[in-house]
Amino acid sequence: MKRIKRSTLAIALLALVVIAAAAVWLTRKPANEPGTPAAAAKGKAGAPAARPTLTVTVAKAEPTELTLTLAANGNVAAWQEASVGSESSGLKLAEVRVNVGDEVKKGQLLAVFSPETVRADIAQSRASLAEARATAADAAGNAARARTLQATGALSQQQINQYQTAEQTAKARVEAAEAVLAAQEVRGRNTQVLAPDDGVISSRTATVGSVVAAGTELFRLIRQGRLEWRAEVTSAELSRIAVGTTAFVVSASGAQVRGKVRSIAPTVDPQTRAALVYVDLPNVQQNTGIKAGMFARGDFELGRSSAPTVPQSSIVPRDGFNNVFMLLPDNRVAQLKVQTGRRVGERVEITNALPEGAQIVVQGAGFLNDGDLVRVVAAAGPAGAGAQPAAAPAAGGQGTGETRARP
Structure with a gap:
């Protein structure tokens, strides 16, 4: 009797478990049953529909008028330098009136030597000249009297010749004394050091x-304050430059100066196969960023x-290459390697061919990977004007990057 009751109880418990399991199964609607949200979220292949990685803007490559340039390197030097020195010897320098960096005019007083010694020498030379002139006057009188007595025979011909020789010797001494005085006066003028030119x-x-x-x-003087850039240009490119060509010179500090080609060297260095091109730069005082002795790079405008x-x-730099992301018809992006060239403002030249009508991702390009699905919106301003992405990057996305297109 007890066994029958236990069997009945076990059967009843098992029936309750089966009924509970069936109820749970019936109340749970299959995820893949037609009409359910999960089924609607699946694609044709049965995979969930992908969400856009980022909201982006796109733009097409546009033709832009760019300058043809030729890059070169070289040194900045003075157009001409004048060495200002002393012509007097053994004089003490009494005064210096200019310093490095001063702008001077032609004939301006730069320094003064002590003039006392020279003044004494000038006074002595004048006294010697006066003595020589007196001696010459006396000799001339004696010779004149001797000539008047020549016909009378009171003096021999030898005596007359001696008086005439003394007269000529006295004249020569006067001329010598005058030359010595002139030399001393030159020494006196040389006690003042003057600028030979503006600079x-x-x-x-x-x-x-x-x-x-x-x-x-x-002193050393940069004549007329003119500088020049001595650019080294290879013999293969030399024919592209002519006198008068405009050049933009950039120093190590970033200062940029516009100049013009003054002349081209008539020879090429046999070791480097390069020739010097001389570019005139504006006044040295007006360009604090360009100084003689600097190394500078620059570009010649060729058209x-x-x-x-x-x-x-x-432009997105990755793995040592410049890349762009092209929008595909299914709103996915494809990564393309590109070659960049010249730059004007915020636009960069693409030297290799892009597919016709290709739309390039602008805003948010740095966050994308090849094959990402994106949502395209209209640009708020000029394409590529530095707008920020409208959404955060997806997990595992790469950071933004920029590259400067070298001219």
């Missing part, structure tokens, strides 16, 4: 109180041409 003082070795020898350099360009923000 800028580039170096100074003059020191007050020093005694210098004749010919010692006291203008039209080329396809894209916004700078659409």
Whole structure:
């Protein structure tokens, strides 16, 4: 009797478990049953529909008028330098009136030597001249009287010749004394050091109180304040440059100056196969960023041409290459390697061919990967004007990057 009750109880419990399982199964609607949201979210292949990775803007490559340039490197130097020295020897430098960087005019007083010694020499030379003139006057009188007595025979011919020789010797001494006086006066003028031309003082070795020898350099002058850029251009490119060509020179500090080609060297260096092209630069005082002795790079303007360009923000540097993302018809993007060229403003030249009518991702390009699905919106401003992405990047996306197109 007890066994029958236990069997009945076990059967009843098992029936309850089966009924509960069936109820749970019946209340749970299959996810893949037609009409359910899960089934609607599946594609034809049965996979869930992908969500857009990012909201982007697109633009097409546009033809832009660009300048044809030729890049070169070289040194900045003075157009001409004048060495200003002393012509007097053994004089003490009493005064220095200019310093390095001063702009001077032709004939301006730069330094003064002590004139006392020269003045004494000039006074002595004048006294010697006066003595020589007196002696010459006496000799001339004796010779004149001797000539009047020549016909009378009171003096022999030898005596007359002696008086005439004395007269000529006295005249010569007068001329010598005049020359000595002139030389001393030149020394007196040389006690003042004058600028030989307009320009800028580039170096100074003059020191007050020093005694210098004749010919010692006291100052160095950049004539007329003119500088030049001596660009090295290969022999293959030399024929593309002509006198008068405009050049933009950029120093190491970033200062940019516009100049013009003054001349081209008539020879080519046999070692480097390069020739020097001399470019005149504006006044040295007006360009604090360009100085003589600097190394500078620059570009020669050779003309203008039209080329396809894209916004700078659409260029994404990855793995050592420049890339752009092209929008496909299914709103996915394809990564393309491109070669960049010249740059104007915020646009960069693309030198290799792009597919006809290709739409390039501009805003948000740096966050994309090849094959990403995107949502395209209209640009709020000029394409590539630096707008920020409208949504955060998907997990695993790469950061943005920029590259400067070298001219």
